[in-house]
Amino acid sequence: LHESVTTAAxxxxxxxxxxxFLKASSFTVGAPLLDMTMSAPPSVxxxxxxxxxxxxxxxxxxxxxxxxxxxxxxxxxSYLGNGGGGIWDGxxxxxxxxxxxxxxxLYLSVSVQVTAGVIGPNVVMANYATCSGxxxxxxxxxxxxxxxxxxxxxxxxxxxxxxxxx
Numbered sequence: 001l002h003e004s005v006t007t008a009a010x011x012x013x014x015x016x017x018x019x020x021f022l023k024a025s026s027f028t029v030g031a032p033l034l035d036m037t038m039s040a041p042p043s044v045x046x047x048x049x050x051x052x053x054x055x056x057x058x059x060x061x062x063x064x065x066x067x068x069x070x071x072x073x074x075x076x077x078s079y080l081g082n083g084g085g086g087i088w089d090g091x092x093x094x095x096x097x098x099x100x101x102x103x104x105x106l107y108l109s110v111s112v113q114v115t116a117g118v119i120g121p122n123v124v125m126a127n128y129a130t131c132s133g134x135x136x137x138x139x140x141x142x143x144x145x146x147x148x149x150x151x152x153x154x155x156x157x158x159x160x161x162x163x164x165x166x
Contacts, residue, residue: 032064034100036141038071038124043147044114049080050146054108054124058100065129067097069108074120076148077112084108100128114148121145 035057044050054071058064072092073079079088086093086108093110100106121143127135 031060031136032058032062032100032102032128033060034064034067034126034128034139035059036069036124036126036139038122038141038144040122040144040146043149045149045151046114046117048114050077050112050114050119052110052112052122052124052144054110054141056097056100056106056108056126058102058104061102063102064100065098067100067126067128068094069097069124069126070094071110071122071124073110073112074122076114076116076119078115080111080113082108082110086110117148117150119146119148 037055038052040050040052052071054069056067056069069086070092071086079093082088082093082095084095084107086095095108097106122145123143124141126139128139129135
């Protein structure tokens with residue numbers, strides 16, 4: 001619709017006829033807007049499985065087309081798998097999600113095993129097609145940091161105070 005209205009509104013001198021724009025019933029203004037969040041437990045133990053949960057929301061009134069999401073796995077973990085049909089390339093998981101309708105939400109996940117005492121920050125990113133046929137600037141989540149505890153908790157009878165009988 002945008003291209004046909006623009007073409008019809010052109011005048012012979014290369015300008016635009018404002019009457020055509022005023023008679024149009026609707027216009028698409030702006031661009032799709034994606035909001036992404038990533039979450040994980042705030043702390044884990046060495047050797048644990050850690051699951052990063054990713055939520056993508058289209059918070060605009062426009063469809064986000066050809067959406068590509070990727071998560072580069074941080075240092076300190078080994079990739080185990082993902083939810084949502086992503087493709088693992090050895091350093092990152094990528095999901096080609098297609099179109100995300102206005103108001104729609106998608107849920108993805110990445111499972112890793114904690115292999116080191118420090119995990120690098122994790123950031124998930126996205127691109128989508130623009131009206132002009134290019135790609136949007138990357139949409140970037142807030143970096144997520146998880147604390148690694150180096151030893152498993154040890155519970156013994158000395159860890160608990162003596163029972164009191166009432």
